[in-house]
Amino acid sequence: MKKILVIEDERLVRDNILDCLEDGGYEVVGVDNGQVGLDWASEHKPDLILCDVMLPELDGYEVLRSLRQEPTTALLPFVFLSAKVEKAEIRHGMNLGADDYITKPFTPDELLDTVAARLKRRDAIVQYAELLQASLFNSDRISLAPQPIINAPSTPAPAQYQDFNAFAQELAALQSAQFTGKLNVKSATDQSWDFYLHQGRLLYATGGMHLARRWQRHVSTYCPKFN
Incomplete structure (x- = not known):
């Protein structure tokens, strides 16, 4: 409840x-x-x-x-x-x-x-966070490197985190700061994800092993007539 x-x-x-x-x-x-x-x-x-x-x-x-x-x-x-x-x-x-x-x-x-x-x-x-946790965090160390696009607040240097909770807290801090830009996450196995935020709100995420497949799924779902 x-x-x-x-x-x-x-x-x-x-x-x-x-x-x-x-x-x-x-x-x-x-x-x-x-x-x-x-x-x-x-x-x-x-x-x-x-x-x-x-x-x-x-x-x-x-x-x-x-x-x-x-x-x-x-x-x-x-x-x-x-x-x-x-x-x-x-x-x-x-x-x-x-x-x-x-x-x-x-x-x-x-x-x-x-x-x-x-x-x-x-x-x-x-639910989305749980899926990310299952698919992305298969190692015990990741690096988080916020990469500003426009009007992004100053952010600390990339740091090492040992669990998913640290990643969630990083997102929470960016939301609190109303961060606009791209958060790049790289795992110890060199898989990379990009999280795009606008004024602290998560808009889109992409990355992993199959970028083209993910893009193709989105196109076929939202633009079914697009060849």
Whole structure:
């Protein structure tokens, strides 16, 4: 059962959200304080976080900023809940790394649809990561070398990592820094993969032993009439 954290200081709104999510088959936890929500998320790693913007102690922006700065929580799906509908406010939240934005008031269907979409995307990322782990990391040492394309932040020199978790943390750090560019991964057996990111979001990955086959599969899938 997917676990969702709701950070909302208005009790009636929070209770309504919790009831709606429970009816939708989710395990839910509700808190009324930004700092408490941040601490709980850091410890328990929920599958998704719904967070109001205006909160006691830490507002929603600070909660999100803190989560994105930690590798273990940087990839947690995060959705803002707010009555603030100005474009600048929404853009600010998205620039901090929010995955979505639900404006109040909203219907139960809008809430459940957004939650389902975000969880589906997270599951797809996790599944993709597991496939990469199975196909790529057959050795105990890999080197990661971020290669900037445009507007990429400064990155540390290539380093050696011993397991897949280190690779995942590297991706999380690049997401937190809103990195734009190419991350090249080379295994000890000289297999090479390229991961293309835009503002921290993974767009595409290619590499391994059969580059031409992978390209051919994509062409045949998305451009079936292309000869």
